[in-house]
Amino acid sequence: MIKILIVLVAIIFIAQIVRIFEISNIVSKTKNEVTDQSNHINGILLLLAGIGLVIFFFWQRAMWMDQTLPVAASEHGPIIDSLWDTTMGLIIIVFLILTPMLFGVSFFYRGKQENTASYITHNNKLEFFWTAIPAVVLLALISYGLNVWGKIVNQDVSNAMVIEVYAKQFNWTARYAGEDNQLGAANVRFVGGKNELGVISQTTKEQQVVNIENKINNLESDLLNTLNPAEKKIISKKIDKLVNKKKTLMTYFITTSENKLKAAEDDIVTKELHLPVGKQVLLKFRSQDVIHSAYLPHFRVQMNCVPGTTTQFAFTPTMTTKEMQEELNDDSFQYVMLCNKICGNAHYNMQMKVVVETEAEYNEWLESQKVNQIANL
Numbered sequence: 001m002i003k004i005l006i007v008l009v010a011i012i013f014i015a016q017i018v019r020i021f022e023i024s025n026i027v028s029k030t031k032n033e034v035t036d037q038s039n040h041i042n043g044i045l046l047l048l049a050g051i052g053l054v055i056f057f058f059w060q061r062a063m064w065m066d067q068t069l070p071v072a073a074s075e076h077g078p079i080i081d082s083l084w085d086t087t088m089g090l091i092i093i094v095f096l097i098l099t100p101m102l103f104g105v106s107f108f109y110r111g112k113q114e115n116t117a118s119y120i121t122h123n124n125k126l127e128f129f130w131t132a133i134p135a136v137v138l139l140a141l142i143s144y145g146l147n148v149w150g151k152i153v154n155q156d157v158s159n160a161m162v163i164e165v166y167a168k169q170f171n172w173t174a175r176y177a178g179e180d181n182q183l184g185a186a187n188v189r190f191v192g193g194k195n196e197l198g199v200i201s202q203t204t205k206e207q208q209v210v211n212i213e214n215k216i217n218n219l220e221s222d223l224l225n226t227l228n229p230a231e232k233k234i235i236s237k238k239i240d241k242l243v244n245k246k247k248t249l250m251t252y253f254i255t256t257s258e259n260k261l262k263a264a265e266d267d268i269v270t271k272e273l274h275l276p277v278g279k280q281v282l283l284k285f286r287s288q289d290v291i292h293s294a295y296l297p298h299f300r301v302q303m304n305c306v307p308g309t310t311t312q313f314a315f316t317p318t319m320t321t322k323e324m325q326e327e328l329n330d331d332s333f334q335y336v337m338l339c340n341k342i343c344g345n346a347h348y349n350m351q352m353k354v355v356v357e358t359e360a361e362y363n364e365w366l367e368s369q370k371v372n373q374i375a376n377l
Contacts, residue, residue, distance in 0.1 A: 036112055043110035050103025057095065071327060073319040073335070073356070074299040076152050081300075083148045087141060157314045160282035163273070165337070166197050167305040168288035169344045172337060172352035173197060176268040176366065184264020185256045188288065201264035205253060212246045268369045273337060273354045275317050276362035282314045295340035296354065298324070302340060317356045324356075 072081055164175040164183055175197055177183045184199055190208070191198040200208065216239055223235045253261075275281055285294055287305035294313075295302045303313040325333045335354035339347055357365070 039111040043107040046103050047107040050099055050106075053103075054096070054099055070298050071319075071324065072298065072300060073317055073324060074301070075316040075318055077298075077300045077318075079148050079151065083145060086144065090137065090141065152315075153313075155280070155314050157280065157282045160280040160314055161276070162282050162284065164197075164284045164286065165273070165294055165305070166286050166288065167292035167294065167339070167350075168196075169290065170339075170346040170350040171271075172273075172294075172350070174270050174273045174352075175199070176270070176369075177263070178266030178268060180263055180266060182259075182263040183284065184262075184267050185260040186264075186286075187252060191288065197269060199264050199267060199269075200252075200256075201261055201267075205261055208249055209246060212242055212249070216242050216246075266370075268366070270369055271352070273352055274362055274365050275354065275356045276359045277317050277320045277323075277356050279359065280314060280316045282312060285311045285313070290343050291341055292343050292350070293340040295338045296335070297338070298335055304341070320356045320358060322357075 069081060069084060072078060162177040162181050162183055164177075164186075166173040166175065173196060175183065184201055186197055186199045188198050190200050219235050219239045219242070223232060223239070226232050226235065283294070283301070283303070285303050285305040287307045289307065291307070292305040293302060294305055299315055299317060301313050301315055303311050305311065319327070321333070321335060324335070325331050335356060337352040337354055339350040341347070343350065355365075
């Protein structure tokens with residue numbers, strides 16, 4: 001209600017200002033005329049604005065050019081940077097051509113009393129060139145971009161190390177495929193407790209069913225000992241829900257291969273992403289809730305994490321964390337994975353530490369993480 005009143009008051013205020021302006025024009029009986037002097041002033045102001053815009057452009061590039069893209073630390077990073085440089089180069093060329101033309105024309109062709117505007121209906125040659133040239137440039141740029149993207153996504157990943165990255169509001173979890181390099185079976189129905197990825201192994205397969213059956217037996221015992229009709233109804237609904245869940249799980253077990261269930265036995269779950277330098281990594285992305293976007297800026301990696309499906313991105317890190325610290329002269333530097341989608345009110349806090357290390361250091365870290373195997377959850 002208060003907002004509506006504020007809007008009404010604002011409308012009345014504007015209407016009164018307009019009315020006062022009209023009355024003042026009638027009283028003064030003056031007529032606003034465009035003069036050569038006002039055109040000259042406006043022309044100079046526009047010319048100064050154009051010069052200021054160009055100066056600001058060069059100034060901000062000098063100040064923040066090094067922050068546009070961080071140092072590339074993956075094998076495909078240089079070709080992404082080359083595409084970026086080409087695209088930005090073309091944009092800068094167009095900007096430096098059109099900006100002086102736009103503001104220059106406003107000054108040099110400003111209105112004068114003795115000038116008469118000419119009228120041209122069309123110019124076929126001019127229209128052809130200003131249509132064809134941008135079209136050819138854009139086509140070449142798109143072709144270049146598709147070629148770069150093709151090189152990135154069409155890699156041979158048969159020998160890549162497989163890691164699953166699981167997104168949810170507002171954190172990341174990594175699951176390593178273990179010595180068999182095969183991720184085990186996972187389903188959202190199994191999410192709960194420590195098993196936040198919903199992974200199910202051969203070891204815990206029977207336990208899932210046993211737990212449900214025990215809950216059903218306990219509820220059936222409660223049902224026999226309860227005389228209250230309302231409570232009986234509530235307990236019956238709980239039993240029906242558990243029975244349906246058991247049927248769903250049994251169906252899932254039947255349709256899931258034994259190899260998939262066995263593969264989960266050595267899967268390892270962590271809250272940090274560790275990568276061996278120089279080894280190809282295949283990241284498989286899943287999401288529990290909304291669409292997230294995994295973004296690793298130094299590795300030139302970005303991929304959407306979509307609920308209900310799996311996406312993937314393969315790359316090879318080329319610099320360890322220590323090497324990047326030396327490159328940047330910053331001992332506190334850490335690689336990081338961010339969410340590049342506004343996924344909720346704590347989106348800014350969705351970060352995961354990424355550590356790139358030598359293969360020996362990576363193997364040592366992996367051994368220390370085996371206590372977190374999903375099969376033991």
